[in-house]
Amino acid sequence: MTITLLFMAFLMGVVVWWLVKQTINIKPWVMDDGVLVGDVDAGVLSEPKAKTGLWVFLAVVTSMFCLFISAYAMRMKLGDWTPLPEPDLLWVNTGLLVLSSIALQWARNAAKQDRIDSLKVGLNVAGVLTIGFIVGQLFAWRQLVDDGYFLNSNPANAFFYLFTALHGLHILGGLVAWIRAVSRLWRGSDAAQVRLSVELCAVYWHFLLIVWLILFGLMLST
Amino acid sequence: MSTATTMHDETGHVPPAEVEEVELYHAKTWLGKYVFSQDAKVIAIQYGCTAIAIGMVGLVLSLMMRLQLGFPNEFSFINPSNYIQAVTMHGMIMVVYLLTALFLGGFGNYFIPIMIGARDMVFPYVNMLSFWIYLLSVLILVASFFVPGGPSGAGWTLYPPQVMLEGTPGHEWGAILMLVSLAFFIIGFTMGGLNYVVTVLQARTRGMTLMRLPLTVWGIFMATILALLAFPALLVSAIMMLFDMLLGASFFMPAIVSMGEQLDHSGGSPILFQHLFWFFGHPEVYIVALPAFGMVSDILSVHARKAIFGYRMMVWAIVAIGGLSFIVWAHHMYVSGMNPYFGFFFATTTLIIAVPTALKVYNWVLTLWRGNIHLTIPMLFAIGFIFTFVNGGLTGLFLGNVTVDLPLSDTLFVVAHFHMVMAVSPVLVLYGAIYHWYPKISGRMFHQGMAQFHFWITFVGSYAIYYPMHYLGLMGVPRRYFSMGSTDFILPSAQGLNEFITIAAIIVGVTQLLFIYNLVWSLFKGEKASDNPWNATTLEWQTATTPPGHGNFGKELPLVYRWPYDYSVPGEDIDFLPQNQPPRGAG
Known part of the structure; x- marks a missing residue:
């Protein structure tokens, strides 16, 4: 559970630090008649709400993957663990995911600068690459099954299928947001109208890329 | 995040501005x-x-257990299988589907926007989905009563390997439906x-700084953060179990x-499940308790016409309890054969959590001190x-110590402890809160007489139910047992006590119907309520x-000008601002 605890400690640290900044030395019961106390700004975050929502969601997903990794580390120590050979195809898939992340970042920049054509290209390329990643992962499963690495034959295998499936599901969820952005562009929205959606997609894709790199690295190294 | 706050800090008081208005979605149809x-x-x-509604099912299940314990084998419709199924479903329903849903989904939804001066939640559509997914999860859970084999009978903790062994009731369908239902609950809750x-972060009205939030909002806010981070542990264990x-x-x-x-399985670790489960399970206690702490603070302050004692301390206690609740989970596993040093560590953190909790109790009592x-x-x-x-907290100190816990583990003492601290206590707050905000x-007042009766019973x-249960536990009466069989250490008088508890439980259980009747009756016949019947400030x-x-x-x-506890301010004409x-x- 060390990994999870470190993450929780980090998050709690952020929460506490932010609260201290807001609340330390404030005496809400003191009414100073000299100042218009009501004019004090509430100190709400100025970020778009959807963006804050996404970051909170990412914290939840991180918590989940941390717990999976903790479970992995604890289960690994038991005697029956036989690492499985990761198919080389995974490297290709990783490349696809990296490229899709780059394409989305490119689209995000294009949206910022109102370059609608580059935005469309970037968004479409990112989608195609991501679908390529998903298909590639399915092929990797196929390959492993053909080679006799079944889910129920070893916990290492089970974790491999579990990790890839969950990561894939999160990617699919991201693709729903991606489809919404693309369809709005098709229906004639301009860059400014999809700027936030594209930005959020990009953040989510980078996040899932990092998650994948960590999971892949973990499985390669153990 | 940081730039925004520093900017405001530098400018200090910004000039008054129009409050930003939000577009509300107005439904046109009755259905919408x-x-x-x-x-x-x-x-x-x-x-x-x-x-x-699902809580009433949980209540009936608990009465079923009590009937068997009080009058063993008198009732032919209770057998060992459905007894342990009742134990399982009662626990899971009450903890997750009743308390968590009612505190966060119910009170959270109603009071967060309105107490912080917002028109609605920031993502209303997602909010609606959240309810429907919750309803789906409840329906899946209820469906498990009707599948072959019935619901799971593994105890609410669903420990493997028991949960999927052939001897456990509901090992084929019931357990699967339970896990699927939990997964849906978590998805719905996350939304x-x-x-x-x-x-809370972004929709507060002008002037509503963090330190002007009512403690109800603080409690629900922190509990939500805990839930968002802890429920994934339950999700992870549910997925791996599936x-x-x-x-x-x-x-x-x-x-x-x-x-x-x-069986075809080999090499897995039941202890791994316990770690994951309790990594959710312990914060869950505070997911239920923190909103209750918050609401009880507000109720005490309003009805004692006095500012809450130590507001800042209360806020920080909520935060501290939230943080600490993540590092005490293994105190549920003292008997799992863990390293004694681990036990020492978790006993220490468990006892430390008593400090902020005790601070809160002192502050509540001091709020009452010389209040009106x-x-x-x-x-x-x-x-x-x-x-x-x-009461429940004090027995927690017993159970938090490894050496005291070992002989008491899995006895009715544990049952009495957690029912006092996380069943009766939050439920009393729930009732208080429902009466307070009803x-x-x-728009109507509830019936006073019925409510008085409801409270005292x-x-x-x-x-009457839980106090004697401590003695049974100290005697060594085990929990979850269908019948005690012949044992030397359980005195015959234990049976008398069990009968007494059962009768008390039935009386209390039936009285809850009166509460529901009161809610419905008052909705139509109750006296019209004024806008602010308690003269409250929030x-x-x-x-x-x-x-x-x-x-x-x-x-x-x-526009908010002051904190929520301006009661009996000296020099003012009325006793609340x-x-x-x-x-x-x-x-």
Whole structure:
């Protein structure tokens, strides 16, 4: 559970630090008649709400993957663990995911600068690459099954299928947001109208890329 | 995040500006207004009714257990299988589907927007989905009563390997439905939880600084953060368990011989499941307790006409309890054969968590000290809460110590402890809160006499149920047992005590029907409530209409000038100053 605890400690640290900044030395019961106390700004975050929502969601997903990794580390120590050979195809898939992340970042920049054509290209390329990643992962499963690495034959295998499936599901969820952005562009929205959606997609894709790199690295190294 | 705050800090007081208005989604059809509603208040009532309905199922199950314990083998419809199924379902329903859903989904939805001066949650559509997914999870759970083999009978902790062995009732369908239902619950809750957090962070009205938030909002806010981070642990264990059950993986299942047959699993670790489960399970206690702490603080302050004692300390205690609740989980596993040093560590953290909790208790009592106490119904429940919470907390100190816990583990002492601290205590707050806010939510006053009766039976009755249970536990009477058989250490008098507990439980259980009757009766026949019957300061009492309409407030959002506890301020004509009342000379 060390990994999870470190993450929780980090998050709690952020929460506490932010609260201290807001609340330390404030005496809400003191009414100073000299100042218009009501004019004090509430100190709400100025970020778009959807963006804050996404970051909170990412914290939840991180918590989940941390717990999976903790479970992995604890289960690994038991005697029956036989690492499985990761198919080389995974490297290709990783490349696809990296490229899709780059394409989305490119689209995000294009949206910022109102370059609608580059935005469309970037968004479409990112989608195609991501679908390529998903298909590639399915092929990797196929390959492993053909080679006799079944889910129920070893916990290492089970974790491999579990990790890839969950990561894939999160990617699919991201693709729903991606489809919404693309369809709005098709229906004639301009860059400014999809700027936030594209930005959020990009953040989510980078996040899932990092998650994948960590999971892949973990499985390669153990 | 940081730049925004520093900017405001530098400018200090920014000039007054228009409050930013939000576009509300206005439903045109009846269905859109009352069924697939995006109004947080309607969603809150939907959550509340669903939670109370499934809670009644949990209550009936507990009475079924009590009948068997009080009058063994008198009732032919109770057998060992459905007894342990009742134990399992009662626990899971009460902890997750009733308390979590009612506190966060019900009270969270109703009071977060209205108390912080917002029109609605920030993502109303997601909020609506959250309820419907919750309802789906409840239906899946209920469906498990009707599948072959019935619901799971593995105990609410669903420990493997028991959960999937042939001897356990509901090992084929019931357990799977339970896990799937939990997964849906978590997905639904995450949708709601994102809403609660972002709404508190970003939808506060002008002047509503963090330190002017009522403690109710603080409690719900922190509980939501805990839930968002802790529920994934339950999700992870549910998913891995489903892999074991359906796909033949061996995450948790060791090699095992069941009914003379070697199962296909090998090498898994049941302890791994326990770690994951309790990593959720312990914060869950505080997910339920923190909103209760917050609401009870507000109720005490309003009905004692006095500012809450130590507001800042209360806020920081909530935060500290939230943080600490993540590092005490293994105190549920003292008997799992853990390293003694681990046990020492977790006993220490467990006892440390008593410090912020005790601070809160002192502050509640000090709020009452020399207050102008009105023994209204909500106040009775709030004071009742302090008693039961202290009681349950003190037995927690026993069980938090490894050496004391070992002999008491799995006895009725544990059952008595956690029912006092996390069943009766939060439920008393729930009742107090429902009575306190009922006039606002329904526009009517509840019936005083029925409510008085309900309080005294519930409060005294819970003591009648759980106080003797401590003695049974100290004697060594085990929990979850269908019948005791012949044992030397359990005296014959234990049976008399069990009978007494059962009779008390039936009386308390039936009285809860009176509560529901009171809610329904008052909705139609109750006296019309004024906008602010308790003379409270917080924003939900300052709405233009009662019950508040869609959008909560009138044309303009309220401007907040003061903290929520300006009661009996010296030199003022009235004994309360609403949060949106400008200071003198400012108007």
